[in-house]
Amino acid sequence: MVYKGKFITFEGPEGAGKTTVISKLFDFLKEEGWSVIITREPGGIRIAEKIRGIILDNEHVEMDAKTEALLYAAARRQHLVEKIIPALDKGFIVLCDRFIDSSLAYQGHARGLGIDEVLSINEFAIGNTIPDLTVFFDIDPEEGLARIAKNSDREKNRLDEEGMQFHRDVYNGYKELIHRYPDRIVVTDASLSQLQVIENVSEIISSRLI
Ligand SMILES: Nc1ncnc2c1ncn2[C@@H]1O[C@H](COP(=O)(O)OP(=O)(O)OP(=O)(O)O)[C@@H](O)[C@H]1O
Ligand SMILES: Cc1cn([C@H]2C[C@H](O)[C@@H](COP(=O)(O)O)O2)c(=O)[nH]c1=O
Numbered sequence: 001m002v003y004k005g006k007f008i009t010f011e012g013p014e015g016a017g018k019t020t021v022i023s024k025l026f027d028f029l030k031e032e033g034w035s036v037i038i039t040r041e042p043g044g045i046r047i048a049e050k051i052r053g054i055i056l057d058n059e060h061v062e063m064d065a066k067t068e069a070l071l072y073a074a075a076r077r078q079h080l081v082e083k084i085i086p087a088l089d090k091g092f093i094v095l096c097d098r099f100i101d102s103s104l105a106y107q108g109h110a111r112g113l114g115i116d117e118v119l120s121i122n123e124f125a126i127g128n129t130i131p132d133l134t135v136f137f138d139i140d141p142e143e144g145l146a147r148i149a150k151n152s153d154r155e156k157n158r159l160d161e162e163g164m165q166f167h168r169d170v171y172n173g174y175k176e177l178i179h180r181y182p183d184r185i186v187v188t189d190a191s192l193s194q195l196q197v198i199e200n201v202s203e204i205i206s207s208r209l210i
Contacts (some may be wrong), residue, residue: 003088013138015144040097109173137190
């Protein structure tokens with residue numbers, strides 16, 4: 001689907017630095033005179049934030065993998081129609097912290113549901129609204145988790161609590177997606193300093209979209 005605005009998503013393992021960079025990028029783009037919004041998945045709007053609470057609640061250990069995949073897709077559908085598409089229609093740049101590739105890497109690959117199977121329920125949810133550009137924050141999953149562990153403000157959710165093998169599988173799932181969608185997904189080295197990552201991501205956005 002072609003919209004007036006641009007849809008940019010940010011992906012990566014836990015603690016890769018996406019949220020930190022998106023907020024700086026927002027300031028940078030605003031200063032350059034762009035109309036821009038930040039949003040996140042799962043969440044971004046009231047219903048999807050409620051679904052987020054259900055999915056990520058540490059007490060919901062009995063959640064079935066397909067239930068989890070469907071809840072992410074349901075939250076995504078509502079987020080898309082209520083917030084993302086209206087903003088794109090108005091010509092905004094939408095910066096979204098995680099989107100469909102998280103489902104493909106976490107539920108499709110790491111949970112073992114299959115990337116194509118999870119893609120098909122997501123195609124039902126989002127139709128043909130695919131990101132114009134996806135930036136993958138490349139970091140060793142252990143390093144990302146170590147960053148989170150250092151941050152006492154960040155509560156660990158049900159997905160963070162998964163074992164190291166799960167997080168390595170997520171990372172390998174992303175590697176498969178990078179191979180599958182070479183035109184859409186651009187990789188940035190997220191192990192560098194915050195300043196360097198911000199500079200590199202700004203450069204990617206400027207050269208690819210603006
Ligand atoms: N380049 C960096 N070098 C070192 N620490 C960083 C860097 N970028 C972010 N951090 C720190 O790492 C932690 C995780 O960062 P952030 O919340 O931005 O990651 P995230 O990708 O959004 O994580 P998640 O998806 O798990 O919520 C924060 O404490 C942040 O200050
Ligand atoms: C969108 C989406 C997310 N996840 C996982 C990834 C993270 O573990 C959490 C979200 O927490 P964050 O601090 O906001 O990154 O949910 C997923 O498994 N599948 C998805 O589609």
